[in-house]
Amino acid sequence: MTLVRILRYVILRALSLFVTVVIGVYLAILIANMGGYVDEIRKAQIREQIGATMLADLKLRTLPPSEVRQVIDQQIELEEKRLGLDRPFLLRSFTYLRDALTLSLGRAERLTSDTGSRQVRDIIIERLPATLLLFGTADLIVFSVAIFAALFLSRRYGSLLDKVVVALAPTSAAPAWFYGIFLILIFASLLRVLPFGGMVDVPPPETAGAYALSVLEHLILPVAAILVGSLFISIYNWRTFFLIYSSEDYVEVAKAKGLPSGAIERRYILRPTLPPIITSFAFTLISLWSGAIILETVFSWPGLGRLLFQAVGQFDTPVIIGSVVIYAYLLALTVFLLDIIYALVDPRVKVGGEAGRSL
Amino acid sequence: MSALRDAFKEIARYPSAIMGLVIITALILLAIYTVITIPYSEGMRLWRGGEDIWIENPRNARPTWVDFFSKQGLPKTIILNTQPGTVNVGPPLPGGLRAVQMALAFDYPYDGFPSEINLFLKAKFDERRPYIALFWLTPDGQRIPLGERSVRAAERYSISLDRHLAQRLGRRPPEIGLFTAPNAPVENAVPLKGKYQLQLEGFFFEEGSTLDAKLVVYGQVYGLAGTDHRRRDLMVALLWGTPVALAFGFLAAVGSTLTTLLIAAIGVWFGRWVDAIIQRITEVNAILPVLPILIMIGIFYSRSLWVMLGAIILLSIFSLGIKTYRSILLQVKEAPYIEAARTYGTGNFRIIFRYMIPRIIPVLIPQFVTLIPSFVFLEAGLAVLGLGDPVLPTWGKVVNDAYANGALYKGYYYWVLAPSVLLMLTGAGFALVGFALDRVFNPRLRTL
Numbered sequence: 001m002t003l004v005r006i007l008r009y010v011i012l013r014a015l016s017l018f019v020t021v022v023i024g025v026y027l028a029i030l031i032a033n034m035g036g037y038v039d040e041i042r043k044a045q046i047r048e049q050i051g052a053t054m055l056a057d058l059k060l061r062t063l064p065p066s067e068v069r070q071v072i073d074q075q076i077e078l079e080e081k082r083l084g085l086d087r088p089f090l091l092r093s094f095t096y097l098r099d100a101l102t103l104s105l106g107r108a109e110r111l112t113s114d115t116g117s118r119q120v121r122d123i124i125i126e127r128l129p130a131t132l133l134l135f136g137t138a139d140l141i142v143f144s145v146a147i148f149a150a151l152f153l154s155r156r157y158g159s160l161l162d163k164v165v166v167a168l169a170p171t172s173a174a175p176a177w178f179y180g181i182f183l184i185l186i187f188a189s190l191l192r193v194l195p196f197g198g199m200v201d202v203p204p205p206e207t208a209g210a211y212a213l214s215v216l217e218h219l220i221l222p223v224a225a226i227l228v229g230s231l232f233i234s235i236y237n238w239r240t241f242f243l244i245y246s247s248e249d250y251v252e253v254a255k256a257k258g259l260p261s262g263a264i265e266r267r268y269i270l271r272p273t274l275p276p277i278i279t280s281f282a283f284t285l286i287s288l289w290s291g292a293i294i295l296e297t298v299f300s301w302p303g304l305g306r307l308l309f310q311a312v313g314q315f316d317t318p319v320i321i322g323s324v325v326i327y328a329y330l331l332a333l334t335v336f337l338l339d340i341i342y343a344l345v346d347p348r349v350k351v352g353g354e355a356g357r358s359l
Numbered sequence: 360m361s362a363l364r365d366a367f368k369e370i371a372r373y374p375s376a377i378m379g380l381v382i383i384t385a386l387i388l389l390a391i392y393t394v395i396t397i398p399y400s401e402g403m404r405l406w407r408g409g410e411d412i413w414i415e416n417p418r419n420a421r422p423t424w425v426d427f428f429s430k431q432g433l434p435k436t437i438i439l440n441t442q443p444g445t446v447n448v449g450p451p452l453p454g455g456l457r458a459v460q461m462a463l464a465f466d467y468p469y470d471g472f473p474s475e476i477n478l479f480l481k482a483k484f485d486e487r488r489p490y491i492a493l494f495w496l497t498p499d500g501q502r503i504p505l506g507e508r509s510v511r512a513a514e515r516y517s518i519s520l521d522r523h524l525a526q527r528l529g530r531r532p533p534e535i536g537l538f539t540a541p542n543a544p545v546e547n548a549v550p551l552k553g554k555y556q557l558q559l560e561g562f563f564f565e566e567g568s569t570l571d572a573k574l575v576v577y578g579q580v581y582g583l584a585g586t587d588h589r590r591r592d593l594m595v596a597l598l599w600g601t602p603v604a605l606a607f608g609f610l611a612a613v614g615s616t617l618t619t620l621l622i623a624a625i626g627v628w629f630g631r632w633v634d635a636i637i638q639r640i641t642e643v644n645a646i647l648p649v650l651p652i653l654i655m656i657g658i659f660y661s662r663s664l665w666v667m668l669g670a671i672i673l674l675s676i677f678s679l680g681i682k683t684y685r686s687i688l689l690q691v692k693e694a695p696y697i698e699a700a701r702t703y704g705t706g707n708f709r710i711i712f713r714y715m716i717p718r719i720i721p722v723l724i725p726q727f728v729t730l731i732p733s734f735v736f737l738e739a740g741l742a743v744l745g746l747g748d749p750v751l752p753t754w755g756k757v758v759n760d761a762y763a764n765g766a767l768y769k770g771y772y773y774w775v776l777a778p779s780v781l782l783m784l785t786g787a788g789f790a791l792v793g794f795a796l797d798r799v800f801n802p803r804l805r806t807l
Contacts (some may be wrong), residue, residue, distance in 0.1 A: 020639060024646030031652055034659050041659075108717045167375065170794055173732045173786030177740060178779070181758065185775060189767040196767070293650055294740040298762075309744065320651065328646040335642075 008074045013339055017332040020100065029096045030323040032317045036089035037062075041315055042109075043085060050075045067273060090264065096321065105322040110314045111307070120322040123307065130199055131303035134219065135292070138226035139284045149264065150238030154246060162343050165235050172233030177294040178224035184298070194221055197300035241276070245269050275342050282338055286330045369799045370792075379791025382784055390602035402599045404750040406591065407672045413590035415578035422585040422773050434469035439557075439727040448563070457563045459489070463574045464556040467498075472550050473534050475520040475577040478557070482510040483569045491561030491662045495537050498553025503528070503537065510570060530654040540657045585773045587757075596752035597777055603664070603753050604735045605787060609733035611668055616727050617673035620719070622676060623684035624711045627692055637681065644677040650740075657746035667741065668765075671734065680726075684719065686739070691718050721800045729793035732786040739782055754778035 033039065037113075054072050064069070080086050085094075099106055102215070105120035112118055113126045153162045187194040194217060195201070201214045251268045259267075270277075293305040303324065311319035370376045397405070405412060417436055426433050441461050449458035482489050493505035493516075505524060506713070517535040518524065528536030531545055540552040557574050584593035626637035649671075656670050692715070701708055717758065742755025743748060743762065761767075761774035 016639070017642075020642045021646065024643045027643065028647060029657065031647070087690060166430075170375075170787055170790030173729070173736075173790035174783055175733075175736050175740065177743070178736060178782065181762075181775060181779060185767055185772060189772070190769065217480070292741060293654070308648075308651050309654060312651055312658055315659075324646070324648060324651075327648065330553055332645055 010340070014336060017336055019052060021328045021332045022097070025100050025321070025325050026093070026097050028328075029093055029100065029317075029321055032320045032324070033089065033093070037326055038317060039085055042083070043080065046079050046083075046085075047076055048078060055119050069084075100321050100325040103325070105325075106318050108311075108319050109316045111128055111228060111311060111316050111319055120318050123319060124304070124322060124326070127302060127304050127307045130301060131296075131305065133215070133304060133355055134222055134296075134301060135226070135287070137219065138223045138285070141223070142227060142231050143281060143284050145231060146234035146238050149235045150242055151269075153235065153239045153263075154242035155261065157243060162239070165232060165239070168232040169236035171228060174229065175294070176222075176229035176292065177298045178300045179228040180295060183221045183225055183228075194218075197298070218357045222295060222301060225295065225299075240270060241273060245273055248272075279338055282334045286327070286334050298311050362407075362723040366799060370795050373795040373798070375791045375797030378654045379788045379795070381416035382788030383792065385392065385604060386601055386785060386788060387465055390444070390605050393598040394602055397598060402595060402752070403750060406593045406599065407750070410590070411584075414477075414591070415739065416586050417579065417581055417584065419588055419592050419769075419771055419774075420474065420579055420581035421771070422578075422583055422777075424583065425579045432468060432470040433580045434467075434471050434473050434507055434576070435580055436540050436578040437465050437467075437574075438471075439463040439465055439574045439576075441570075455564060457564060457568075458560075459491070459561055459563055461559045461570070461572065462556050463559075463572060464554060465574075466553070467538070467550065467555050467576075467775060468552050470549060470576075471518075471574045472538055472548075473577050475575075476534055476537070477575045478516040478518055479514075479573040479575070480510045480516065481513050481573075483512075483567065484563075484565050485567075487564035489561060489563050489568050489570050491559045494558040494560070494618060495535070496556040496558060498551050498555065499540055501541065505557075517646065535639070536696040536776045547679040567653055585771075587760055587774065591796045593757060593777065597754070597781060598756070600754040600778065600781065603751050604694070604738065604782075605731075607668060607738050608731040608733075608735040609666060609699070610787070610791075611671050611737075612727055612730040614668070614672035615678065616680070616730065618672065618676045620684055620716060620723065621711075623681045624715050626681070626690055627685055627688040628707060628711050628715065637677070639641065641677045641681045644674070646681055647674065649674050653741060654736075654744065656747060657741060657744075662746055662749050664738065664751055664753070665786070669737070671737070676787075687719050687722060688715060691715055694718075695707075709779055725793050725800055728789050728796055732789045735785050736782065754782050778789045 049074055054075065077086070105124075107118045108120050115122070115126070117123065130337060131171045150167070153159075153165060156162055160354055161202075184196055188196040192263055197218075198234055199215060199218050200211065201218075205211045205214050235297065246269050248268075254264050254268050294311050295301070296303045296305040297309060308320065308323050310316075311323070365748075366436030370380075393402075415436065415438055421433070423435070441463065445461050445463070447460040449460075451457050455765070478493070488509040488511060490509045492507040495501075495503040495505055502564075503517065505521070516538070519532065521533055523529060524533045525536065529542055531539075535545060535548055535550075540547050540551065557572075559570070559572055563570070581592055583594055583598050587593055622637055626634040652674065653667060653670055656666065660666065664743065697710060697714055700714055705714075738747075738753060739758065742753055742759045745759060745763075747753055747759055748757040755778070757778040758775060761771065761778075764771075764774075766772070766774040
């Protein structure tokens, strides 16, 4: 009976999440094409391009103007057909949707990967390591340091260190890219000890060791910028969170029983706060996917955020949609997994609770 | 009213909040001052203006106060006009010819070289242009000829760009060559201090001819904020950026929180399918990438600040905040006073607007205050990406200009620092108040 209930819940949840993804991706397709407006831009570009190549063609110069016109029109028609622009946008938007959902991301319009491939998949995969490296390093530091520092501070509530962290929490009002500009100003421009931006020296060092060192050197400033922008607020939030939970009655009871503080922390504070910690960790992980457009621009970091910015700037809709659809899937998958994990770690959550009431 | 006063008293207990309030008040006063002293049209005229307005300003000049730190007398701009007393027109010579002589003299007490030298000439004549020769007199007694010319109705002689002159000065840029002893090395050169003079000598060929000369020796410092690559006084942008940033942040925060709150309240009150639909839309909305969409709007459609504002509000109506409000409102819905209201037949929307929303506004206020700077920074971020409003001067646009013109590489730190400090003050002011409000209004935090 329980199994059926759980299964039904899981299937329903998966279905509803899938519908969400479909609608979200379709909206993204509509927006990325500006409701078909991008097609007009693309058609104008084709017309201009073909007109220019035809004018440069010496053979055509001997033909009378009306025939030249005809040839140009033919070429334009062919090119529009090749790109599928002859069909109405509404119809094509559903083809786009099908392709996006089946993850056949197709070819980019303009962007290419450094190896020259036009496959959206190749372009994205090429940029992924840069983003994973930068945001993986920074976010994991923020997450783990924040949790441990918060636990530490919640025990020493009111101490000098605690007050310092509370005082520093408003630094989060400014985003990481903003601190990035300051850090570049100080360490690159004024002191000239660290590079202005980029991921590796130009030209890249030959040996693997020197390469890694160079990347590490370029990594310092952007990671520092992210840490300044979000570490203190994270510690502050978790500290407050732990404080609220450690003032619960059952913690007081545990203290009165004389349990060691380690055991209290593990059993009575961390256990009930585990779901939010897991949620936060999961969302940290998937936020890696989108990178950060402005931070990557400020540091000229060759990651996914910058890719997205370039794609938008060049009307390269397949790349935009590719990036959105993967994010949508990751988000839906995370939410789905979180639902199940909650049921495992939190005894208060009963899967399919509403059905359970009737039992 | 007394509740408000109590709240204020509690906030006053936090010194950080007082500091934040002082900052916010100062910014608001600055914004009001700006709007009054530089009216909108005047501000836009100055900011959009080209050389016609700003020609007498040096390019990329640092603020005057850097002098205070460098302990070096950096040159300020010197502007000299021909005065009636200094123009010496001789008696008529045969053929309607008259000799003319004028001198523009100035004292140069600075340790640095000028950044640029321009001479603007204006002549009045019917057919035959006046003809003049120019000479540059230095404190050590040199008399350097700057060439001869027949003057058009209005013309500019960019002395510092004269390559022939540079050649004659020993291949040194004129703004250095004209201010040093001959053949002094370019490296570590220091200008000669003392009286300089530009002499104009020549002839008028017509009876009523006149000649006006204006010499501008551009300095390296200007005003309190310095100038940018287009000679514009950065103070205009820094001042006007204040009301723009505050208005944008405030409107975006109001627009997004109130709509979100209203939607959450409607969902909670009507429940069932209304609530379900709102929940699903929220989830769909979470998939849509906000910043890329704003960038797309900026590139395809319009970069106007107000279009961006509208887009931000639209995208945030169904933001994840709904889930938070929903959980609070679900408790409010069960409150006895709501039940009482329902029993005496209050309308749905009256309950939503008059009973439910006001109840959770206090919870919202801290969040609202901390949201304001986040929108200010969002606008600045868009500007840094090159998608700032094309007309309005904003802090982000100044940072973007500075970045695009390599200010960090060239060492024009003032250009980045001034707008950044203002942005940071805005962020800090609202954040400090927001954190204190959070502790005052959030009952669970109050005891901590």
